[in-house]
Amino acid sequence: MTTVAVVGGGISGLTAAYRLRALLGPDARIVVLEESGRLGGKLRTVPIAGKPVDVGAEAFIVRRPEVTALLAELGLADQVEHPSRARPLIWADGSLHPLPAGTLMGIPANSEALVGLVDAATLARIDAEPATPLHWDRSADVSVAALVGSRFGEQVVRRSVDPLLGGVYSGLSDTAGVRATVPALAVALDGGATSLTDAVRRALPPPSDTPVFGTLRGGYGTLLDALRDASGAEFHDHTTGAGLRRERGRWSVDPVGPVDGVIVALPADRAAALLAEGAPAAAAQAARIPLASSVVVALAMPKTAALPQNSGILVATGEDLAAKAFTLSSRKWPHLADRDVTLARASFGRFGDAALLDADDEQLITLARADLATVTGVTDQPVDAYVQRWHGGLPQYRAGHGEVVAALEAEIAQVDGLEIAGAMLHGVGVPACVAAATTAATRLTERVAG
Numbered sequence: 014m015t016t017v018a019v020v021g022g023g024i025s026g027l028t029a030a031y032r033l034r035a036l037l038g039p040d041a042r043i044v045v046l047e048e049s050g051r052l053g054g055k056l057r058t059v060p061i062a063g064k065p066v067d068v069g070a071e072a073f074i075v076r077r078p079e080v081t082a083l084l085a086e087l088g089l090a091d092q093v094e095h096p097s098r099a100r101p102l103i104w105a106d107g108s109l110h111p112l113p114a115g116t117l118m119g120i121p122a123n124s125e126a127l128v129g130l131v132d133a134a135t136l137a138r139i140d141a142e143p144a145t146p147l148h149w150d151r152s153a154d155v156s157v158a159a160l161v162g163s164r165f166g167e168q169v170v171r172r173s174v175d176p177l178l179g180g181v182y183s184g185l186s187d188t189a190g191v192r193a194t195v196p197a198l199a200v201a202l203d204g205g206a207t208s209l210t211d212a213v214r215r216a217l218p219p220p221s222d223t224p225v226f227g228t229l230r231g232g233y234g235t236l237l238d239a240l241r242d243a244s245g246a247e248f249h250d251h252t253t254g255a256g257l258r259r260e261r262g263r264w265s266v267d268p269v270g271p272v273d274g275v276i277v278a279l280p281a282d283r284a285a286a287l288l289a290e291g292a293p294a295a296a297a298q299a300a301r302i303p304l305a306s307s308v309v310v311a312l313a314m315p316k317t318a319a320l321p322q323n324s325g326i327l328v329a330t331g332e333d334l335a336a337k338a339f340t341l342s343s344r345k346w347p348h349l350a351d352r353d354v355t356l357a358r359a360s361f362g363r364f365g366d367a368a369l370l371d372a373d374d375e376q377l378i379t380l381a382r383a384d385l386a387t388v389t390g391v392t393d394q395p396v397d398a399y400v401q402r403w404h405g406g407l408p409q410y411r412a413g414h415g416e417v418v419a420a421l422e423a424e425i426a427q428v429d430g431l432e433i434a435g436a437m438l439h440g441v442g443v444p445a446c447v448a449a450a451t452t453a454a455t456r457l458t459e460r461v462a463g
């Protein structure tokens with residue numbers, strides 16, 4: 014009988030287990046090791062005011078096919094909800110502004126997009142940008158801050174780009190590489206764009222009325238349960254995968270013992286630790302990918318709480334606030350607007366700033382309420398609240414990330430019966446994790462079966 018181990022029970026590990034079942038058939042033994050007491054990793058649905066709310070990832074991009082296809086396979090297509098048409102705001106320079114439209118990750122194609130958000134000198138600089146020759150090295154990578162700052166100035170970086178990057182990566186444009194975090198921009202620049210504004214114009218997707226995001230009515234827990242059940246795998250929670258090594262031509266991982274193949278579906282630092290003995294060169298690459306920690310505070314307030322009619326508020330860097338973003342969940346998601354409470358989420362923590370993870374729940378709830386009051390004026394006492402700390406929540410895709418991943422995957426490819434998946438590779442979003450896990454399961458099956 015074929016035995017394979019999947020180390021890590023997040024969406025990457027669960028997808029890998031589900032795919033392995035389909036590929037290896039009903040007789041294979043598939044063992045999933047999960048260190049914590051629950052499956053899902055950064056996907057977590059908890060009851061707040063008696064109903065399910067996501068306190069990790071809350072959405073997925075529907076313009077990528079992977080999650081939509083997976084939900085259809087699992088019979089969950091009818092569970093998908095889309096956001097309302099409410100738009101987000103940006104808190105910058107002590108006041109609220111509409112999120113600029115028609116930008117690429119906050120990088121504008123013209124000055125008009127940022128009127129009101131940045132000063133007149135910055136607008137004039139954006140207008141003048143096409144006249145200054147652009148030096149773009151097709152063989153290199155730079156941080157988003159270096160590129161945007163050098164062309165448009167600091168205010169565009171801090172007020173328009175950082176809030177968006179902070180939302181996706183818990184990072185800042187200083188630690189975000191252009192090629193991995195704004196790939197369409199890199200393609201336009203490689204393709205000969207003559208200025209940054211020209212590159213953004215080339216890279217912007219055509220306007221479309223179809224929704225960009227989806228979520229699950231009952232939260233991500235619905236998908237986790239379905240994957241667990243459909244995988245027919247053995248799940249071992251409170252179990253740390255360790256001691257990965259090659260023994261007499263087979264892999265062995267504790268506490269499972271000898272196996273025919275292993276998929277490592279872990280955050281970068283934990284993958285590096287697990288691979289250190291059996292695949293040290295791969296481990297060294299994974300160890301180069303840093304992680305940012307964050308905290309989500311979910312608040313349920315009385316139905317009457319007068320939150321603005323916006324989907325969320327992103328916070329510019331350098332503001333006098335601890336929070337980096339708020340999701341006004343009851344405004345963003347029509348299916349949550351029906352509930353008898355008003356839901357909002359405050360997020361804290363950017364790369365290099367994990368101090369808030371040590372604060373206790375009460376302090377974090379107090380901080381979330383204070384910051385929400387500053388930006389919206391809403392002071393309602395929550396009827397329920399939940400604090401979720403995400404230690405090492407998101408990998409940072411720094412300049413040169415693609416090369417690190419290519420080297421990591423090249424090392425793994427040289428080793429028979431070992432594959433890797435997870436948010437550190439080709440995208441932190443759930444669709445990208447599903448794609449990488451599918452690739453890992455397919456490759457492992459080819460090795461194990463062939």
Ligand SMILES: Cc1cc2nc3c(=O)[nH]c(=O)nc-3n(C[C@H](O)[C@H](O)[C@H](O)COP(=O)(O)OP(=O)(O)OC[C@H]3O[C@@H](n4cnc5c(N)ncnc54)[C@H](O)[C@@H]3O)c2cc1C
Nearest residue numbers: 021023024025048054055070071072254406435436442443
């Ligand atoms: C706050 C937050 C909000 C996000 N929002 C979105 C969003 O809206 N949309 C979106 O698409 N993406 C979002 N993301 C990103 C996305 O959720 C993650 O990138 C993705 O869920 C990562 O999945 P994974 O399985 O690769 O890793 P993880 O979820 O980290 O799973 C790894 C698992 O491995 C376990 N583990 C660690 N070490 C060991 C070991 N040695 N042995 C066994 N088990 C181990 C961990 O306990 C964990 O359960 C968000 C992330 C965060 C943190």
